Amino acid sequence: MPPRYEYSRSAIQERIDELTGLQAPFGLTVRYAMKANPHSAIIAMMHEGGVHFDASSSYEASELLAAGIPGAHISLSSQQSPHIFPELLSKGVQFVATSLHQLDQFLQEKYRPSEVALRINPDMGQGQIKRLSTGGRSASFGIWHEYIPECLKRCSDAGVRVTRLHIHVGSGADPSIWGEVMDRALSVVRLLPDVTTLDIGGGYKVARVEGEREADMPAIMAAFFEKLTAFASETGRELHLEIEPGTYFIAHAGTLVAEVDDVVDTGAEGYTFLRLNTGMNDFLRSTLYGARHRIEVMNDATETAEYVVVGHNCESGDIFTPAHGNPEEIETVTLKLAQIGHEVRIYDTGAYCASMRARGYNSFPDATEVMVD
Numbered sequence: 001m002p003p004r005y006e007y008s009r010s011a012i013q014e015r016i017d018e019l020t021g022l023q024a025p026f027g028l029t030v031r032y033a034m035k036a037n038p039h040s041a042i043i044a045m046m047h048e049g050g051v052h053f054d055a056s057s058s059y060e061a062s063e064l065l066a067a068g069i070p071g072a073h074i075s076l077s078s079q080q081s082p083h084i085f086p087e088l089l090s091k092g093v094q095f096v097a098t099s100l101h102q103l104d105q106f107l108q109e110k111y112r113p114s115e116v117a118l119r120i121n122p123d124m125g126q127g128q129i130k131r132l133s134t135g136g137r138s139a140s141f142g143i144w145h146e147y148i149p150e151c152l153k154r155c156s157d158a159g160v161r162v163t164r165l166h167i168h169v170g171s172g173a174d175p176s177i178w179g180e181v182m183d184r185a186l187s188v189v190r191l192l193p194d195v196t197t198l199d200i201g202g203g204y205k206v207a208r209v210e211g212e213r214e215a216d217m218p219a220i221m222a223a224f225f226e227k228l229t230a231f232a233s234e235t236g237r238e239l240h241l242e243i244e245p246g247t248y249f250i251a252h253a254g255t256l257v258a259e260v261d262d263v264v265d266t267g268a269e270g271y272t273f274l275r276l277n278t279g280m281n282d283f284l285r286s287t288l289y290g291a292r293h294r295i296e297v298m299n300d301a302t303e304t305a306e307y308v309v310v311g312h313n314c315e316s317g318d319i320f321t322p323a324h325g326n327p328e329e330i331e332t333v334t335l336k337l338a339q340i341g342h343e344v345r346i347y348d349t350g351a352y353c354a355s356m357r358a359r360g361y362n363s364f365p366d367a368t369e370v371m372v373d
């Protein structure tokens with residue numbers, strides 16, 4: 001069987017219900033970071049469940065509009081300047097300037113609104129490895145916090161108010177770290193007197209293998225609740241909160257279903273490799289940053305063996321079992337004794353898998369994507 005991604009409707013619905021059921025003291029908007037997985041059925045489920053959207057490019061924003069999502073439900077926070085700025089603004093898409101250049105582009109638009117959002121890099125970054133961190137001096141995301149006065153001056157000269165602040169600093173599961181992120185975000189809000197909405201981004205981690213920690217969303221929201229309430233008592237500013245998870249919404253809902261295409265080894269002192277009929281052209285996370293996923297061989301074997309699981313691409317980095325803490329190395333995993341043709345399931349592959357693959361590499365066709373119950 002060719003490889004396929006299966007997405008569980010019930011698992012997605014569970015997360016929609018959980019996240020839209022959270023409470024913030026002065027209102028909460030839950031956005032789905034669609035880059036995690038833009039499958040049309042998933043977008044439709046999110047919309048029906050009352051979830052709004054975070055788009056990471058103007059192309060994502062136009063896909064959402066084409067799918068019937070109202071512009072007012074879309075926040076556009078993109079590394080690249082929008083390719084169809086006037087159209088997006090006229091449809092009510094909420095623009096977040098992520099650089100001074102983008103802010104200028106917005107200010108020069110003829111039919112722009114008189115309010116804008118800024119993505120600020122608050123000099124704080126979280127992330128398992130450096131490549132996953134989206135804040136701090138080594139990250140190009142957002143406007144460096146020291147340029148806030150310059151942003152305010154340019155906006156004020158153009159008669160525009162900064163009413164929304166966007167901050168996203170990367171992955172984390174620990175509620176106390178999220179409390180620190182909120183403290184830092186609120187210190188930035190203090191510099192932006194017209195801000196009424198704070199988008200604190202995504203990055204709520206999930207546990208894919210033993211030893212990883214799943215974000216405790218009620219505890220994280222409790223930390224946010226306390227900080228926002230205290231801020232309101234001190235300043236009188238009741239901030240509407242936005243969160244925009246991708247991973248937390250969708251990672252557990254996906255399974256990559258593949259097949260053992262070959263079994264090869266490097267002798268008694270070496271390794272036994274399960275070569276699958278899929279690889280980095282469908283699934284890049286392990287190659288890109290050493291992400292580890294639970295893998296299962298679907299047979300009735302009672303015996304197990306130690307395997308390195310690799311992809312079918314002609315590329316030594318095409319691996320499913322990178323070493324823990326060292327993406328440069330491989331690691332064996334204990335799996336049921338496998339033979340050519342046996343089904344293999346790679347779990348928790350709903351987020352940043354189909355959407356972030358090395359598509360077309362070695363001219364392999366894409367794994368299909370199907371919704372299951």
Ligand SMILES: Cc1ncc(COP(=O)(O)O)c(C=O)c1O
Pocket residue numbers: 033036054077134168170171201202203204244245246247248351
């Ligand atoms: C601005 C922004 N929002 C939301 C997300 C979603 O993050 P995650 O999927 O880790 O929740 C990202 C991911 O990089 C992001 O850059």
